[in-house]
Amino acid sequence: MEFSLKRIGLLIRLQWIENQKFYAWAMLGIPVLMGAILIISSLIMPGGLTDENQGPIFIAGLFFSSWIFNSLVFGKYKSRPDNLKSLSLPASAAEKTACSLLFTLVLFPVFFCLVTYPMLLLIVYIDTELIGNINSLVEIRRDYVLISIAILIPLLLLNSVITLSVRKYAFFKALAILIAAFVTLNFLNGLIINTYLGNQVPGPSASSRAAFKDLELNNVQIQPGVSSSLFSQWSLELRANYPGYTGPSAWVKMPEYNEWLPVVLYYVLGLLLFRCVYLKIRETTI
């Protein structure tokens, strides 16, 4: 695989210089559009622009605009003159993939946050000072940011693969495929779990059992027919272990020795999607 940081630099420069007008318009258009959405929300939503409303609107704007940008960047492989120009450019498929993904997965979301956050500040000020709602700026929570990034990256990678794979109306087809995949996977998840586990629910974990015993809750029935799931070995963890505990409060817990699995699967998924984008670009013809 041919890979040179110098050529990556040249590709970034090319992408930036060739699309300067687009970025200039985006710098104006995105905050204006987000400002309009935030103002409308402030006027029509009960309580105005509460911190429960600000986060989802901001994240939805980030996801939607990143998705459109991603479709535009990879959509150039659908137009014959643009495709011909991209494929003929002396840089490897890996370098072209890396540059496109750098722009769509990193630079654009950062750009969105930089141009939209000041607008959010302004609209919250208007919401409070002029419209009369009593709201403050949403607190940026690290876990929310990480979850958003963790969802955005595979979503955009998947969109890149779909955009490169279909010939026409890539954006709408990607949207339809993602909705279909989401619905099907959720339905299938339920179906598969139901098939294997039936009506079983996880039983209490060892630590929960000890806690039940300490709290003299040996006879607590969490659900009728409780038994540990042999298939998943997930268990029920008692949460309340503080003095003055008034009732059972429990959560389903994955066995500790299996916690690495979803993390590994997540990274494998990301790498696979990156590989798919790379192979699609390498094998694209005009």
Next chain:
Amino acid sequence: MIQLSNISFAYSKGRPVLENLDLVLQAGHIYGLLGLNGAGKSSLLYQIAGLLFPDHGTARVLGMEPAQRSIEFLQSVYLLPEQSAASSLSAISYAAVHGAFYPAFDQEHFSLLLKQFDVDPRRPLDAMSYGQAKKAMIAFAIATRVRIILMDEPTNGLDIPSKRQFRKVIAGALQEDQLMVISTHQVRDLDNLIDYLLVLKDRNVILNASADHITSRILFRNTMDPQQEAGLLYAEGGLKGYAVLLKNTHGHDSKLDTETFFNALLTEKEAVLAVLNQNPTNHGILA
């Protein structure tokens, strides 16, 4: 330099564009690729440039496989398409940004060519007329100094003085280790420019011969009465009588009339090829 062996290609099943095509092209020549619309000229260029992959057969260009699109390959081959992607950059900025990818790119030569073509280097390419933008892209292609330049219908959209300028520039641009393939259906545009002629017909190259070889075998002449001419192969009526192709049995000199020759090849293929193939030691591969 370019070797295609038994290449077959189809955009869709059952409708082949190229079939069992063999072709060898050498450095130091300008090849004119002629064919009717839809004959597969662009597809052939795309195969050489690695933008389309053959269904069967092998392609080697400068010892590399085009389909791999290695960096060395992409730095050695430049394809000028019939329709370039629109760019809002000026010609000079375009060259600065794209030229950096070609190690031998000659910025001074590019500026000189723009001047010769009378193209404003500071004007955005998408604000230029089609012909002006095309000339800027032709200048860029030559300034890359790559070893293989493929041009797909480069004279489309050029006015008559620009076509003359194009011929002049191309004639002086080729280095010994370079090769140029110019595809066109406007056959007359290549007069006095090409030294080898490739003709695509029926999904294959039916002729690959040098201009010298063609004129050594065939005499090009204008006459008022073609029936009086000995060894007549083909006659085409015009305002000034008939343009005729005769067997050149006495080794007379004449100038290759590309358009008439192309028409003759399309209508009298067997007779024309038979004359060109008479001497097995000729240079060029004839179908």
